[in-house]
Amino acid sequence: MLLPLLIAAAQPAAAPDPVVIALVAGEGERKCLPDKSLCLDVPGDASDGGLVLTAPQTGKADDLALPYSRDGHQTLNLWPHLIALPSPEGAAADRRQYLMGIVIGTTAMYSGGGGNGSRLHLLRLDTTPSNTRLGDEVLDIVWDSSLMIRACFSEQxxxxxxxxxxxxxxxxxxxxxxxxxxxxxxxxxxRAVATAFPRTSRRSQDNSGQRLKAADLVHEKDPECSYERTLRYNPATSRYEMDRPAPECSDYTTP
Known part of the structure; x- marks a missing residue:
């Protein structure tokens, strides 16, 4: 369950700023840059979670190992965007650098309900016409979830x-x-948005037997778990870090 991101316009050749690029459909399950110069895929039948990169214009293909794996309760999916990074000073003209993402999902089932949740992992991706390299993970952040908890146990x-x-x-x-x-x-x-339905429900409480009004039957935003944070890269840890801690929202994010 992925909602659309705030996508900047495609980066002009002279623009120095990074942009988030929405990938477009390619052959099969591949997701590609709009000009089809690079396509990515995480095949669903690969238990080791390999990343397949192809350059349709040249026929070049690379199969790169990801530091993640699938199991009975965990799924791997490609985040359908790339963050295009400004080229380092002195870099070759044909070198392209990105942050690419893998969404790792988990599912849980329980009596009368169930849920799924996922985390987004961003990794470095460095490409030239002759070489492609997948670098270190720089971000691991809660991404989305959908939980359903049974609340009726009688006709009353x-x-x-x-x-x-x-x-x-x-x-x-x-x-x-x-x-x-x-x-x-x-x-x-x-940016994170958390909602509860009915609006009076709290996962940490027993909500059965509540006498609901028609006005309660809406998805209401939780003001504490709907928040915005700036993430900055810390060279000392080689990871992105929030400008201030996120609130504790496991009632929404843990299946």
Whole structure:
């Protein structure tokens, strides 16, 4: 469950700032740059989670190992965007650098309900016509979730809750790239939105037997777990870090 990101316009040749590029559909399950110069795929039948990169215009292909794997409860999917990075000073004209993402999802089932959640992992990707290299992970952040908890256990519960017999909790994250700053990688803006349905529901409480009003049957934003943070790359840790800690929102993010 991925919502659209705030996507900047395609980067002009002379523009110094990073941009988030929406990948377009390619052959099969591939996702490609708009000009089809580079395509990416994480084949669903690969248990080791390999990343396949192809250059349709030249026929070149690379199969790169990812530092993640699939199992019975974990899925790997390509984040359908690339963050194009400004070229380092003195870099070859045909060298391109990106941040690419892998969305790792987990699923849990329980009596009368279930849920899924995912985290976004960003890694460096460095390409030239003759060589492609996948670098280190620089970000691991909660991305999205959808949880459904049973809340009716009798006919009276159904009546009291106006037949809204499940509590729903949803969380979605988005990323946008800010202007290039002094440093190795650009600042990113992370926005999170968490909602509960009905609006009176709290996962940490027993919500069965509530007498709901018609006005309660809406998805209401949680003001504490709907937040914005600036992420900056810290060369000392080789990772992105938030400008201040995120709130504790496991009621929304943990299946």
């Amino acid at each position: 519960d159904m009546k009291d809750r106006r037949e809204a017999c499940h509590d729903d909790y949803n969380f979605t994250g988005t990323l946008s790239a800010g202007p290039a700053e002094a440093g190795e990688l650009p600042a990113l803006t992370y």
